[in-house]
Each structure stands twice: as structure tokens, then as C-alpha cells.
Amino acid sequence: MHHDLPSCRKLIIDLKHEVQKGYAWLNTLNRLPHTPKTALVWAHLASFIQTAQAVITCAKHDQYVALPPLLRTAGECAVNCTLVLEQCSDDNALMAAWMEKRKNTNRITNQLRKEYSQGQIDTAEDYKTQLDQKLEEAGDSDETYAGWKVERRWSHVGQSKLYHTCYSMLSGEVHCNPAALDIRHAAEIDGQPTLIWCKHEVEEAQILLGTMFIFLEIAEPCFVALSDALAPDEE
Numbered sequence: 001m002h003h004d005l006p007s008c009r010k011l012i013i014d015l016k017h018e019v020q021k022g023y024a025w026l027n028t029l030n031r032l033p034h035t036p037k038t039a040l041v042w043a044h045l046a047s048f049i050q051t052a053q054a055v056i057t058c059a060k061h062d063q064y065v066a067l068p069p070l071l072r073t074a075g076e077c078a079v080n081c082t083l084v085l086e087q088c089s090d091d092n093a094l095m096a097a098w099m100e101k102r103k104n105t106n107r108i109t110n111q112l113r114k115e116y117s118q119g120q121i122d123t124a125e126d127y128k129t130q131l132d133q134k135l136e137e138a139g140d141s142d143e144t145y146a147g148w149k150v151e152r153r154w155s156h157v158g159q160s161k162l163y164h165t166c167y168s169m170l171s172g173e174v175h176c177n178p179a180a181l182d183i184r185h186a187a188e189i190d191g192q193p194t195l196i197w198c199k200h201e202v203e204e205a206q207i208l209l210g211t212m213f214i215f216l217e218i219a220e221p222c223f224v225a226l227s228d229a230l231a232p233d234e235e
Contacts, residue, residue: 019049064205
């Protein structure tokens, strides 16, 4: 037993306190004049806080099976927000511009897929080559975090170790492939294979809740940066 771990009740109380502070902080900032970049940062942090609220609700009702997907989302919000602050400007932080870019990407992909199915493109290799070329011409590059794989995002903000531990663990709990389901819902009881409800032991639940505090530490500088960016000029 790890006696130094805080109880689940203590973790929930402390987490609720931190989340309430973040919620109140964002409420003071949402009606200030925003630039496209600060609006995107605010939206990331709002998602982070609402996900944390869902974590608290599930933990209070002992629904720990719901925590891994929520925690993974919270971690991604914190990491992506950090990258937005570092890499994005008002020109490329527009959520509407991102949506338009995705629509353009879909148009390119659908057109090439149609040409391939009709025999106008000979091989799958030619299809991939043309797709990569047209996406590059359309600006679908990896200049910013939006085009990066998850591991690269976490590594870029100095959280490579966290990616290979917490994030990987959470991802394994989220997946619903046969192997993952076998771990969660199958056991041998009295020599017979038996279906069971997934549950976490107390210490596992404490670790899951503790992970949320790690993600809060990653997100905290983003709250400060947003507040600084929106603060009125001092005379």
C-alpha cells in the first residue's frame, strides 16, 4: 500500500477548488476584446476546465471507468494550448480558417479518390504521391502543431516522458479493441471465464485523479499568458 497517496476524497476536494478558480478566471476574460489567437487559447482552456469538471463528477460517483478518456482529453487541451501560445499568430489561429482548410483538404482527397477509383490514377503509390503533393501545395504542412502527430506535440513542450507514461496508459484504457476489452471486462472466476464490470482499485483511482493535477500544472502558464495578453495597458 502507498500510504503517502492522498485519499480520493481529498483529491476531489482539491481538484474542485482549482477548477473553480480556473472557471471564475475564464469568466472574467471571456467578454474582453479578443484577437483570433486569444479566442483560440480561451476555447482550449474552457474545454480543459469543463473536462476537469466532468472528471470531478465521475469521481464523486465512483465512475472511475470514465476517467481515462476525460483525462486524455484534458492533457491534449493543455498541450495544444501551450503550442498555440508558442506557434500561432492571429493569421493562423482562426478556428474558422482551420475549418475552411479542412474542407479544402477533404475536397482534394475526395477528388483524387474518385480519380483513383475510376482508373485515372494507376496505382496506390501514384495516388499517395499526388495526394501528398496537392496537400503540400494547399499549405497542409507541419509548420505548426495542427499538422503534428500526438507524440511530437508532447515532446515539443518537454513532456516526452509524460507522453510515454500517462498518455500511453490513458490511451490503453480508452481503446475498445478486443485486447483492451479483454483486460477490462474478462476474468477467470472459479476456473471459469467470466464477464465483469470494469472498476478501479482505490490506488488506481488516486493515480488517475493525481494525473489531472499534472495536467493542471501544464495548463497553468496558459491561464497566466492569456490573462497577460488581455490585461489593459497600465498607465
